[in-house]
Amino acid sequence: MFSPEEGTDDTYTQTVLNISLEEGIQTFLSVDFVNKKLFRQIKDYNATLIHRELTPTSEAAKMAESEGADIIIVTGYDEGGWIPQNQIGTFSIVPTIVDAVDIPVMATGGINDIRGVRAAFVLGAEGVYVGTRFIVSEECPASDITKQDIIRSKAKDLVFVSSLQRSTPHKLARELESMYKNGMSPDEEMSLRPGMLEGKLDEGIVSVNTAIDVITEVKSCEDIVKELMADFIK
Structure with missing residues (x-):
């Protein structure tokens, strides 16, 4: 779900959240701003909250953590889609945010094979968020x-x-x-x-x-996941 800043009127987001909670959804992804009202509603249901700032900063990550985020997705300038405006590469911003918060961090931006996964984990990430490869x-x-x-x-x-x-x-x-x-x-x-x-x-x-x-060939999602996670699949 996209999170407008607290105080804005977003009936659509609120409606989606209400229905999701009624249906027992247990994991939510918030994108962009920290919306304290929505964060509180999600945490009141003991659901897992993953937050992704479009332009990540230590301050934003700390705010998300303080408002109840369980996982932070850190987006680097290498990504596809909406590019962060601080122009900091994935493997520069990941350790910065890892050092700023006490909750798990997922890395995203330019991760298309196992080498990117390994690099993200070496820098302190505990997961990766992959788009373009899929x-x-x-x-x-x-x-x-x-x-x-x-x-x-x-x-x-x-x-x-x-x-x-x-x-x-x-x-x-x-x-x-x-x-x-x-x-x-x-x-x-x-x-x-x-x-x-x-x-x-x-x-x-x-x-x-x-x-x-x-990226050199079309593969099934199963094969892509197996390749990316080869270090962790027994």
């Missing part, structure tokens, strides 16, 4: 064209379509890149479905992390 899975509904685009693409070729998002380089992405460089604010969010889901690469954007060079 786009290139058999089960993902993304177009096969999109999956092959990610396999073919290299990190050095990615373009910024805004301060919040990067994409593989195709017609619309190039146009958005030009607009961004010229100080305009393109609305690239509306272009996710054509590129990510439908494989219309010139009509949308394909948002990925910066470690795509190591």
